[in-house]
Amino acid sequence: MLKEIFNKQTKWSVMRNLIFKEIDDLIIDSLGIVAFISFFVGGVVSIQTALNLTNPLIPKYLIGFATRQSVILEFAPTFISVIMAGKMGSFITSSIGTMRVTEQIDALEVMGVNSLNYLVFPKIIALLFYPFVIGISMFLGVLGGWIAGVYGGFTSSAEFINGAQMQFIPFHIVYAFIKTIIFALLLATIPSFHGYYMKGGALEVGKASTVSFVWTSVSIILFNYILTQLLLGS
Amino acid sequence: MIEVKNVEKSFGESKILKGVSTVFETGKTNLIIGQSGSGKTVLLKSLLGIHKPEVGTISFDGRIYSELDDDEKRELRTEIGMVFQGSALFDSMTVAENVAFPLRMFTNKSKPEIKERVDFVLERVALKDAHHKLPSEISGGMQKRVAIARAIVNNPKYLFCDEPNSGLDPNTSILIDNLIKEITEEYNITTVINTHDMNSVMEIGEKILFLKNGLKAWEGTKEEIFKTDNEAVVAFVYSSNLFKKVREAHLKGY
Structure with a gap:
């Protein structure tokens, strides 16, 4: 399948429009939900950390530190990707699956179009912008933590910002974005595979979407473990 | 043959x-x-x-x-032109975009040339006023006619x-x-x-x-x-x- 995606390229003038459409459907349309979830989960991480710091000897700036580390290392790249496996993945599987059921993929093939290239390649290119979504998630997660921490009365602004800047390791950002790019490829290819090769009718489209979500999530969690071990564990 | x-x-x-x-x-x-x-x-x-x-x-x-x-x-x-049983129109495209699809994919015709040809074949299948409609907005018979128009647009x-x-x-x-x-x-x-x-x-x-x-x-x-x-x-x-x-x-x- 992967080889065929990059074979017999669709005419550039057509492909360009497809890529813009996929960026709109997959990236732009996801920004709202990602912003909402990131902001509030960042806030909850901040509050939970504050409530668990019961020992008066532990400094309050740890709230900012813990929020930053949780959001940048795990929440934004990994858990937003699992959520996107549901949103983007289901959309990809059901839209390609519906095209399969209604013979639209057969129509492309009969016309001489490489349907895998036409349908999957623009999704892969669009998801190269996925790190942009995760970057926004990181920023809003920490912002949510700061607002919840400061306006909830758990810490001062100076302490939170001090903690958020403390022992900052730039490689953690690199690590998070390496993970994000791998997850983007998983998000584009696994749901496409389940949609493209599905058989049956409308009921099977629903089943394929569910199976695709499960496999994409499992793959993200497994790759998260492997990449963490490879990039941070050695 | x-x-x-x-x-x-x-x-x-x-x-x-x-x-x-x-x-x-x-x-x-x-x-x-x-x-x-x-x-x-x-x-x-x-x-x-x-x-x-x-x-x-x-x-x-x-x-x-x-x-x-x-x-x-x-x-x-x-x-080859093909009319599928369920029409197999691309549901994210309008009628005109569906008909224009083979021309955009396989010819180097300019936009005005494509529009002229699409207008011609849509008129040929008596669908002159359906250009901007989506397949879901037209009847089954009209969908079949759009499928025929798409099949013949590139002179198969x-x-x-x-x-x-x-x-x-x-x-x-x-x-x-x-x-x-x-x-x-x-x-x-x-x-x-x-x-x-x-x-x-x-x-x-x-x-x-x-x-x-x-x-x-x-x-x-x-x-x-x-x-x-x-x-x-x-x-x-x-x-x-x-x-x-x-x-x-x-x-x-x-």
């Missing part, structure tokens, strides 16, 4: 086509008929290159499909239709049949229609291939189908009282 020679196709243990040979002539509406499971769709999909026969050859005006390289196959496919040499009348009312069916026949004659293309519709057989069947259990059981014209005493054809085509009476009347010379 499409020449089918001794084509066999199996799926697992089940042999669907058991050595079918026939010729689909240019400028004529060639019909494939037969009961469900007789191998009609498999034969049509073999003609389209979706299924690869294990035995036999299919040649398009002398070009044997299985002997063509990938580029030649792609070139040949641009000469070969037109394939899979059950073009399924799900349509009798009036719309006749309209679609006549449209396909007119287009076939007008552009002198080789049209192959897979159908269950006996009205189509009587109206536009210039060459009829009857399949039974994966074998060619009979072939002839719509005039010959009235006179045949082939039991399988008679049992299939004249299964309804209406068509029995039509046949009797025809044989009596009414």
